[in-house]
Amino acid sequence: MINVRFLILFSVVFLSVLLRFYRLEDVPAGFHQDEVSQAYNAFSIITSGHDRYGEYFPILFRSFGSYQPPVYTYLSGIPILVFGNTVFAARFLSALAGVGLVVLTYFIVTTLIESKYKYQIGVLSAFAVAISPWAIHFSRRVVEGNVGLFFFMLALYIFLLSLKKQKLFIFAALTLGISTHAYYSERVIAVLFLPLFLFFFRKHFLKYKKIVSVGLVIFAISQIPHIWILTSGAFARRFDQVSYFNNDPGDLPKILYITREFIRHFFIYISPKNLFADTGSELARVSPNLGVFYSWFFLPFVVGIYYLSKKIQGNARRFIWVLLPLFLVPASLTGDVFYPLRTLEYLWIVSLFVGIGILALLNFFKRKRYALLFLGFLTFYSLFSFYISYFILFQYETSEYVGASYIKLVDELNNYKDKHIVIDSGRDFAIGARIAYFNAYDPNKLAKSLRSQLKSDYYSSDVNLDEVYYIDNIEVRPTIWIKDRCAKDTILIGDTLAISEEQVKEHNLIKVFEVETIDMDVVLRGYATNPPSNCK
Amino acid sequence: MNFKFVPVLGVFAANLFIYGVFGKDPVIGLILMVESLLLYLSFFSKNSLPKTLVFLLLALLVIISVKKGFDGNLFKNTFLEEYTIFKRHEYLAQGIGKIYRNRVAIFYFNELTPILSKFSRNLFASLDINYLLNLENIFSLLFTLPFVVGIYSLISEPKRAVILYFLVAFLASGFLAQGSYGLYLFLPLVNLAVYLGLDRMIAFVRR
Numbered sequence: 001m002i003n004v005r006f007l008i009l010f011s012v013v014f015l016s017v018l019l020r021f022y023r024l025e026d027v028p029a030g031f032h033q034d035e036v037s038q039a040y041n042a043f044s045i046i047t048s049g050h051d052r053y054g055e056y057f058p059i060l061f062r063s064f065g066s067y068q069p070p071v072y073t074y075l076s077g078i079p080i081l082v083f084g085n086t087v088f089a090a091r092f093l094s095a096l097a098g099v100g101l102v103v104l105t106y107f108i109v110t111t112l113i114e115s116k117y118k119y120q121i122g123v124l125s126a127f128a129v130a131i132s133p134w135a136i137h138f139s140r141r142v143v144e145g146n147v148g149l150f151f152f153m154l155a156l157y158i159f160l161l162s163l164k165k166q167k168l169f170i171f172a173a174l175t176l177g178i179s180t181h182a183y184y185s186e187r188v189i190a191v192l193f194l195p196l197f198l199f200f201f202r203k204h205f206l207k208y209k210k211i212v213s214v215g216l217v218i219f220a221i222s223q224i225p226h227i228w229i230l231t232s233g234a235f236a237r238r239f240d241q242v243s244y245f246n247n248d249p250g251d252l253p254k255i256l257y258i259t260r261e262f263i264r265h266f267f268i269y270i271s272p273k274n275l276f277a278d279t280g281s282e283l284a285r286v287s288p289n290l291g292v293f294y295s296w297f298f299l300p301f302v303v304g305i306y307y308l309s310k311k312i313q314g315n316a317r318r319f320i321w322v323l324l325p326l327f328l329v330p331a332s333l334t335g336d337v338f339y340p341l342r343t344l345e346y347l348w349i350v351s352l353f354v355g356i357g358i359l360a361l362l363n364f365f366k367r368k369r370y371a372l373l374f375l376g377f378l379t380f381y382s383l384f385s386f387y388i389s390y391f392i393l394f395q396y397e398t399s400e401y402v403g404a405s406y407i408k409l410v411d412e413l414n415n416y417k418d419k420h421i422v423i424d425s426g427r428d429f430a431i432g433a434r435i436a437y438f439n440a441y442d443p444n445k446l447a448k449s450l451r452s453q454l455k456s457d458y459y460s461s462d463v464n465l466d467e468v469y470y471i472d473n474i475e476v477r478p479t480i481w482i483k484d485r486c487a488k489d490t491i492l493i494g495d496t497l498a499i500s501e502e503q504v505k506e507h508n509l510i511k512v513f514e515v516e517t518i519d520m521d522v523v524l525r526g527y528a529t530n531p532p533s534n535c536k
Numbered sequence: 537m538n539f540k541f542v543p544v545l546g547v548f549a550a551n552l553f554i555y556g557v558f559g560k561d562p563v564i565g566l567i568l569m570v571e572s573l574l575l576y577l578s579f580f581s582k583n584s585l586p587k588t589l590v591f592l593l594l595a596l597l598v599i600i601s602v603k604k605g606f607d608g609n610l611f612k613n614t615f616l617e618e619y620t621i622f623k624r625h626e627y628l629a630q631g632i633g634k635i636y637r638n639r640v641a642i643f644y645f646n647e648l649t650p651i652l653s654k655f656s657r658n659l660f661a662s663l664d665i666n667y668l669l670n671l672e673n674i675f676s677l678l679f680t681l682p683f684v685v686g687i688y689s690l691i692s693e694p695k696r697a698v699i700l701y702f703l704v705a706f707l708a709s710g711f712l713a714q715g716s717y718g719l720y721l722f723l724p725l726v727n728l729a730v731y732l733g734l735d736r737m738i739a740f741v742r743r
Binding site for chain 1 (some may be wrong): 574575590624626628630631632645649653656657659661662663664665666669671672674677680688691692694
């Protein structure tokens, strides 16, 4: 019986590996600015000890007008060292964390829930996480939130184990502290979770005050880096960008406005509309025709709520219900209409309900064979729909928003090493970082040029975006026609907005190459300059 | 069972959403108030008459909703949708080759999938709690906790009439344009949930 159980779990984990690692290099297409920022910084840290601005072992990584939490960047150095400066290496950690989450789900559920069906619930919850669109999507990009989720869940698991082996509380507190440096949501969730967990199991932990105190001190020490930059403006920069706290409250008193917005956004994430239907295909969502969950998950989700309330006894039920609203606090503090990346813990809990509901539905049918066959059919159909939506439609429809053509450009530029290259960066801040990453450009040289362009302290609420990248013979900056048209042996590169047909004629430019999108439309063109005789 | 009509009607009248309905269509507004009362009665009463009347009135509501609020785009594509299908035709042909390039697959992806996607979006469009509770209005925030408690009660103590009501409203909303009549169909359930939630909360406090 135990062998069958682990065989099924192994199959689920294998499926999750397949869904997360298959064609990781090129699906999703392109390399988003946040991805390449993490990737180059990881490369820079592992080779030189500083980020691309020359800051040694930063607490937060300055990046394109904001800051990125550090854990993903520090850990990503290892796959980059092993696999080289590739998209695969940059995304490896997120994919691995995604698989880790599936495994952790099984162990968390079987530890938390006291029921004769706990192993089945564990496997089915892991299965729900393995195939859910949200879990796959955020595992296939450089998403620090996915690693944050993994560390938080790991901490949760160790906390649950500490109910039997008390010394593990210290490791759990340390892991929880690490999670707060992995993503912004965990900063809020961890600080709320820890006292809640202690209060929930207070009868147990009051007997081990020494161990609990050590754990709390360890957690507090892990927050010192945050306290260090608390007043710099960098700590709260991202929150300032996305929250509604500084919005005009209109006729309402500020406190009422914030209360209303908090509750409104809280219910946005609870609404089945946003969980089980296609909410649109913007970058932070999943992909065309898909929501964060498959539509058919709605039934097991509702049944799961029923089953949890009636069949699962003891602390587990109450604990899960307490965690659910807690996990929504970070997203409810922000003003976006629906931003799943900030609610990964909550989506995990919904997956747990789905797993419980699938079990309840399977038990409802007397002929389990047919029920399992039907589940198999639904799984196959869901994964087929996911494949079409994510591996085909999403590829084509979003590749240009994430600089896919600039990755092709990197190869093309190898043919022009003897020329001076100017790439227009008007609509994409990350072009220079992409070229630096794929060329493994010397971090010391890059830091020297970028550091001098900072208009504020490294940690600041004012983070300028206007940066020029100098990478050997390549400059990445907005085109300056008055200067660039007169440059000799120079190739100007840009899209049709940067270099229009009229400008080509006006400045007598000569086309030397084109770069196409993945559906063969020309997106970028390289033009050799042809300086007129009246150039000074 | 002692039917508390005054508090029940009070809760229904306090849901500000109904006033928007009255403003657009007073007949529908009146039917929804009566339906809310009938659903409340069918939940608490063992008598089968309220249950029968609930579904008769629901049938009437569905017919009126479909007549006035049918989603005309469900089986017809806009220009943008046609363009998207055209572009996706190329992507799919390149992406899955022979699996796509046959009559069955082309029918499935170009004709059936757009309809199923729109139907699915319509189905869930009405399950937007912000709209159902009209959370833009400050006063409505008072009903959020009772609503959550009420929904939990409805799920953990399911009644056949409520499940059937939900299923009929849910399926009907798939055919309705997003934003109005689909939401109206769920209003009696929302009112019942809020009342139930308040009832449970008061009972808990009195304990």
